[in-house]
Amino acid sequence: MLENSKHARERNCQTKKLFKIVEVFMKRKVVALILTAIMAAGMVTGCGSNSASETAEGNSAGEKAEVIDLKVWDSKQKDGIQTICDEWTETSGVDVKVEVVDWDNYWTLLEAGASGGEMPDLFWMHSQYVQKYMDAGLLLKLDDYIAEDDAIDLNNYYQDIVNIYKSSDGSQYAVPKDYDTIALWYNKSMFDEAGIAYPDETWTWETMYEAGAKLNKADSSQYGMVGNTDANQEGYYNIIYSYGGYVINDAKDKSGYDDPKTLEAMEMYGKMIEDCMAPQSVMAETGNADLFTSNTAAMGMFGSWYVPSFKENEGASNWGVSVLPYHDANGNGQCDEGERVSIYNGLGWSASAGTEDPDAVYDLISFLGSKEGQLRQAELGVTMSAYVGTSKAWKNSTDVIDLSAYLDEAEGAATLVIMPSSRNAVWAEEAKQSFVAAWNDTSTMADVCRSIADSMNASLAQ
Amino acid sequence: MGTVMQMAVPKINERRGHMKWSKMTKGEKTEAKWGLAFVTPTIIGLLTLNFYPIVKTIYMSFFKTGDFGRGNTFVGLQNYKNVITSGEFWGSLFNTVKYAIIEVPLSIAIALVLAVLLNRKMRFRSGYRTIFFLPMVAAPAAVAMVWKWLYNQQYGLLNQLFHTDVSWISDPKHAWIALGAVGVWSIIGYNMVLFLGGLQDIPRDYYEAAQIDGASELHQFFNITVPLVSPTTFFIVQTRIIAALQVFDLIYMMIDKTNAALKNTQSVVYVFYQYVFTYDNKGYGATMIVFLLIFIMLITVVLQKLDKKIVFYN
Structure with a gap:
């Protein structure tokens, strides 16, 4: 008891000393100096580019992921995607954290992550960037997973969109998510x-x-x-x-x-x-x-x-x-x-080649890309779905605006050009x-x- | 008082000079060790966050960089040749200098006047000081967004107020002035605080003597305040020029990629950002930034030389 109070007093005393020092420093405008020093040092540009080997190292199969880190760039779709992911969490027991980064910063961030070996587990891929990522071997190759999975048959999706995410040697690196007109x-x-x-x-x-x-x-x-x-x-x-x-x-x-x-x-x-x-x-x-x-x-x-x-x-x-x-x-x-x-285009669900638990991540991809997942996506009004014939519900997600035109174009009213x-x-x-x-x-x-x-x-x- | 100035201009007051470890007393050794211990975090920070990137940037400027930092191929001075022969680089350097020419003198002149006014005894003095300092506390990106909407041609407050239809930040003729104005606005408070610090260093006696001799306030300002506050002024000029030459966030936030005035406003760092992050050409971007580094170093050398001639030390 006595010991304790002595310690407390000592600590108290030390704290007072610390405050005293801070006070003196403030008076001397050290703070101002630090501020100016920071400014003078200014913005030195660093383009971090670490060696390639780091990305592959994170891949130690068999480890169980606790949370799947999922990145998207459209804040309007976040809630819907989160809802579908939560439904998956109920059966899988693995949490999914959906985060939004706006389009420009998304690609800056993804690239920095790819260079530094810290990519999100699961993310949207886009036709404009996918080739670069496929060539660098940063995406999880999905062929074997799809072959064993009854829920995913790539023939069920708009073929142009499937092909966007196919590398020149015929491997598949994303399951189509949606299409847009x-x-x-x-x-x-x-x-x-x-x-x-x-x-x-x-x-x-x-x-x-x-x-x-x-x-x-x-x-x-x-x-x-x-x-x-x-x-x-x-x-x-x-x-x-x-x-x-x-x-x-x-x-x-x-x-x-x-x-x-x-x-x-x-x-x-x-x-x-x-x-x-x-x-x-x-x-x-x-x-x-x-x-x-x-x-x-x-x-x-x-x-x-x-x-x-x-x-x-x-x-x-x-x-x-x-x-x-x-x-x-x-x-x-x-x-x-x-x-x-x-013109039409479609996003794909891609996973990082270095993800901790590729099985769980693929399971989520499979859920999102399955007929049920795609129907859910349309139903919730997130987007039209890449699985042919599952988008009708999307039109009904709002009764304020008649969205038929978007679907009609995909069903013969217009020629779709990728x-x-x-x-x-x-x-x-x-x-x-x-x-x-x-x-x-x-x-x-x-x-x-x-x-x-x-x-x-x-x-x-x- | 005056610590800021003395640290910024290190040749003054070198009280102790160089000491040999073996000749130090025990107390001095302990002090030195503690001193080292205290600056170590800063040194580590500087080395990893500033010096390493500088070296890496210079290194990259000799390469044609591959995707994700892999497969870089050495190209010698090719990037340097490309940058020197590119009109875009020189244009952006010109834009940057234009921006600095607006921002630095105006922000300093206005800040000095404000500092002098707010150095007197008056009501709500700290209130005013806070208000002028506030833009400095706001995130630069937020400042830029607010001004972007003030300037907006269709809905902007400025056009509504004056019943005009001016494209403030899209007309190549004057968009750079509009940008510079925001730069001035956001930095005035900071300069003002530094000036307030500098003004404390001026002994009151000078003013009292001048008053007895019947000098007007204006005379006092130009003949006492301006020369005696010149170490502070010089310090601000130097740091502001460096900062202005690195301007990026204002332009990035306010000037859209499809803005017609982009070519007349984009700074070196903005173009660098474009090349590195949009066009994925890191080697070229790094080279531009090396040029900017050299340019800033040259300016700093010139300023240091001027220091002896212009600045008045007590």
């Missing part, structure tokens, strides 16, 4: 006010242009449509393929931006930019989605991945969704095969920046397209 959103009250009929399957790009020009107000209080340069998959790629043009050839070694049909499509898009769209500066600063959802733009093309955020908007009942316009190439007055195109990409997709990012000049001065559209083609060809030749 693009549709035309419109603001009903703006169409009513202007006395224009809502967009439907009879619309051509020309019809869209005329409606957009009428809906565009000179005082910049209302724009006919939005479509900044960064909207390629949900923007100009669709019109390019609808006109019969292309962005990159099948051999992935030649740009299609100087193809005459691509140029024709981009000139048409240029007309829309000129007469229907918000100024490029406005679209860049505010973003296409915000301009549409704040009822400032009458039309916008949006991918199905926007639905979870749009349908929660208070004003959602004022919006309609139509299939994309078509290009009447043969001039017969109706939409024929290949004249209406929706998102053009290649191993080194720098050209896609560069095109988004190069097009800024053409958006600001649409008379330069053809020249900008040709110069993009040149630099893209150079980049593809590397």
Whole structure:
């Protein structure tokens, strides 16, 4: 007892001394000095790149994972994914922690993790990046697991999406998660006010242009449509393929931006930019989605991945969704095969090759990719599912907006073209920046397209 | 008082100079050991977080880097040739200097005036000081986001207030000024606090003598305050130039990738970030940053030389 109180007093005394020291330091502005020292030392750039061997070392099979670390980039899908994972946890007993990192930081983080040997166990993979990760051997090879698994048969999914995640030697590195299509959103009250009929399957790009020009107000209080340069998959790629043009050839070694049909499509898009769209500066600063959802733009093309955020908007009942316009190439007055195109793409579930407990992680992949898991995903309104025929429920996940257009396009109303990409997709990012000049001065559209083609060809030749 | 300045300009007050271990008394040895023990964490931090990355960055600048840091191939000075011949690099360096030219002088001049005003006895003095210092406490990314929306062309407060339709941060002609203004705004408080520290070092006697001689407040400011606070000023100038040349977060947050003014505002570090993290070309990015390092070192050397001529030490 006596001992204890003595100790306590000593400790008390020490604490007082410490405070005293801190006080003196404060007075002397050591804190200020430290602050300035930190600033002067400043930002020294470190691009951590550790040796490759580290990634493989974490793989000690047989160890049981307690928590599966799962990373996604879309916060709107988080709750739904977590719900499905929790259902899996009930049978497996392994917890799943779903974390969201926004798109740009997601890939920075994943790459840093891959270089440093600290990847999440399970994560979304995307067509733009998958090749790099497959080539580096960072993803768990799924062939043997799938072969033994009754729940997964790769023939049940959209084949383009399966193929995205297949390496050149035929191995599978992801199970398809979802697919997305693009549709035309419109603001009903703006169409009513202007006395224009809502967009439907009879619309051509020309019809869209005329409606957009009428809906565009000179005082910049209302724009006919939005479509900044960064909207390629949900923007100009669709019109390019609808006109019969292309962005990159099948051999992935030649740009299609100087193809005459691509140029024709981009000139048409240029007309829309000129007469229907918000100024490029406005679209860049505010973003296409915000301009549409704040009822400032009458039309916008949006991918199905926007639905979870749009349908929660208070004003959602004022919006309609139509299939994309078509290009009447043969001039017969109706939409024929290949004249209406929706770019589509799909994510995959990939696991880290270095995950602690690959069996448990695959079991979760299998659950997410199985018919039941895919149905659940659609039902919860997370996204349309990559398992063919399981997406009907997705449409019913909201009664505010009719989402049929997205599904119709996948079921024959449009030709689906898989998102053009290649191993080194720098050209896609560069095109988004190069097009800024053409958006600001649409008379330069053809020249900008040709110069993009040149630099893209150079980049593809590397 | 004055610790900050003396540490920043180390040649002053070298009281003890160099001592030999064998000639130290026991007490001095203990003191030295404890001193070492206290600075060790900092030294370790500096070595692993600053020096190692510097060496690694220079090393990488000689390589064409492969994915995930594997399969790097040595390319000699190729990256350096590419950077020197790239208009983008020189453009970004020019942008960075433009930014520094706005941020450094303005933030210092305004901060000095504020510091002098807030150094007097007045009501709510600490309240004002806190308010001016607040931007420094806010996360730079948050500051940038708020300003981005103030500047927004369609919905921004500025355009609503003035009934204008100016694209503040998208017009290549003046976007860099708009950016610089945010830089000034966010750093004023910090400079002001440093100046307040510096002002404490000026003996009151000078002012009293000047008042007796009938010098106006303005005269006192220019003839007493400005010269006597010059060690602080010099320190701020030096650290602010270094920091301004490394500007990144403001631009990254406020200037969208498809902003028409991007080419006229992107700083060296921004372009570096693009190459390293978007275009996955780490060798090239590292080379740019080596150039920036050299540039900053040159400026620091020049400033150190000027130090003797310009700064007034008591």
